Amino acid sequence: MKKHIVHFFLFYFLLTGCTDSNSKKSSNRLQTGNWLLTFSITDEKLPVNLHINIKQDSSYTFTIINGKEKITYADSNVVIKGKSILITDPVFESWFEGKIISSKKIIGKWYKGVDYSIPFEAVYGIEQRFKINNKNVPENINGKWEATFSPNTKEEYKAIGIFNQDGNVIDGTFATEFGDYRFLNGVMDGDSLKLSTFDGSHAFLFKAKLINDTLKGIFWSGTHWKEKWTAIKNDTFRLRNPEELTYLKEGFNEINFKLPDLDSNIVEFPSVQFKNKVVIINIMGSWCPNCKDELIYLSKIYNKYHDEGLEVISIAFERNKDFWKNVEAVKKEKNFAKAKHLFLIGGKASKVEASKVFPMLNQIISFPTSIFIDKKGNIRKIRTGFYGPATGKYYTEYCQRTDSFIRILLNEE
Template identity: 30%
Template sequence: MGSLSPETREGTSQRHDAPAPSHSPRRGPGIAGRNRKGRPTMKLMNSPVIFFTLATSLLAVPQDRLPTLWDATVIVGGLTIPFRLEITHAGAAVSGAFFNGDERVRSTAGSFENGRLTLEFAHYATTLQAKWDGTALTGAYHRNGGSTRPPYPFQATPYQRTAASADGEIPDIAGLWELTVNSPKGESAWKFNVRQSGPEVAAIILRIDGDTGTLAGSYRDGRFVLSHFSGARPNLVEVTANAGGTLTVVQNAKSAYRAVRSAAARAQGLPEPADPTRWTSVADASQPLRFTAPDLSGRPISESDPLFQGKVVLLNITGSWCPNCHDEAPFLADLYRKYRHRGLEIIALSFEEAEQLQQPDRLKAFVRTYGIEYTVLLGGTPDDVKAKLPQAVNLNTWPATFFIGRDGLVRGAHAGFASRAAGPEHERVKADFVAKVEKLLVETVREAR
């Protein structure tokens, strides 16, 4: 597995750091309903009532308080990505939230004093700082923790509700598609799932390592323009419907893909998207998967630690720089709380940038934010993963999880993690994890052998 650039790590294990144009339409956090053919659309806010309530809060705002909803942008790679931002006040406390579909990515601390807004996202090691001039917020989104990467210029204006409109016939692109790719990881296809309500679209690209988060936007000038920014994985996708029933999908203004409907891809014999349960394995399943790494107090922990003997263990390869790992962490935290009393242990083997290894503040905030109670170890930098786990085969995704039986042997693996924004794919992944854990838990050590 090759090394990962800082730009790659800030987004996903697949680089997605380019933007959407400044003329993108202003849009709500999402769409809900049915399209012209009656297909259900992706629900990105819980109800129109919530959206209306947030919007009407802008009508009268004291000078020491900011409006609630904002049309915001960050500039990444010279292009402008629009997104929705929420700011709320509770007494002197201020909090902010990005949106990933209907999911809020909340700040961990915040303040608004003398016209200056500061929102900290400690679990991302980022800070949003901006000045309010009565018309707009202007500032920057900073990457902290010793990062030398430049900040993203930021601007936001109070949200104004406008109806999406489009001239002429709007193509119906709702449904399941596949993109033909030649990815650095060795994939030949990605999933592209689309929900549509008239001119408005919410979509997601699913790769072997995870997904883009919700891409939201609308139709204009002959194409759909979709974007995403939730504090990470800034992304732009432009989609054009072709006469032959295919799509041209341009990601981040530089990578163009051909998309066909999934049923057509099977009929044409095209390569299928990779199966995450078959992507990663171990060289010899008759041998324990060995590792040693320090926990956050510096104490060395290995697979032979008494805590793990006779237990079902999930060895989770993760990193607090990885958005798909953030997607996965709340699920693993819940899974551990549910099954630990039956003999489940989870080990997060986290690979971090060099500056975070010296002072893992972001990882500690990651643990706090998601209520992680299982073992967390520092494995090294992402470049160290092969040396740390030489028995692993095709381990090139963050996250990745090995399922280990009570006998200490690997019984399976899962590459990546589909987020809540992936809808049914997310539910399938969770169900697969639960089924495997429950199957392993009912085995005795003798049966496992």
């Protein structure tokens, strides 16, 4: 591991040694416009749309496009020195190390931490995410599907497939009991479904064939995970209620903990500073994309209702053994979300470890999990997981219900 760390910082040092490192003045000027970024994952290729642009200050911006979602890397996150390029994620502990082969081609590896990488190739001038091989009118899968992942195994779990189809183009996601599979974008090629996404933390690929009325396919998560999945159209299908999965154990009547904040000062709950306040305790991790989605939402809610008595406490369970490196990772996400509320470090990124911090709960089965506490200290609701913007109406409806619920709690005596 030390070898990888030294390699990364040496690479970064060499790149940042030039004051005009992100500039079109380089002899390796990149073509601006549409590119196709392709990850090589085990036995498949995972394509993602990429747009490269040049700002007025001559620096490059790289924008990943997943249908409606756009993730932009710019300014200090993009460093070019000679034929080498380093792109760091603004939120997650991930980065691209690449070599500029020509103005129209970049090759390299995407790293997630120092122990995990995926080879990539980026090529200019390709707009189509997936090739369309079948010129006939595609099958229509628009709507809501009951999906089963790892069917007939002990790992089996359910999800809602949400697909919006316009001709060959498909946008959508899968909502699980713990979150969602991000903004997916792809095509329906005859009877074949092809979807992909890259969000800075995950690279997902879904493929399936429509056989009679059933989608049968494979889901890849980077190079480390592969599983079968099936789906049938079912407009009435529902997952278990996410507000009934985690609950207070019999014999307990409150949440309590003592944990360090980002300055290592111990914060105790309950305490005087939270007396007569409505409190949302948000169990999360800086490495978790669904947590990022919820954090952005909670930041807005906090800004809206803090003056009326709302407090939010985000408790981060992190992957680094060093406390201050965990603080650095949390601050990165906190700044990205422009969050002003309190952040604490809960411990190791593990549902088992999170459950130890909250022994009064039956289980922590998902990051994120949010606990809603009224002015009297009573737990009024515990929500497992979070449906992000990719889920469309599920996200909108959750935000509306939560906003109304917070207003009810604030109006109580």
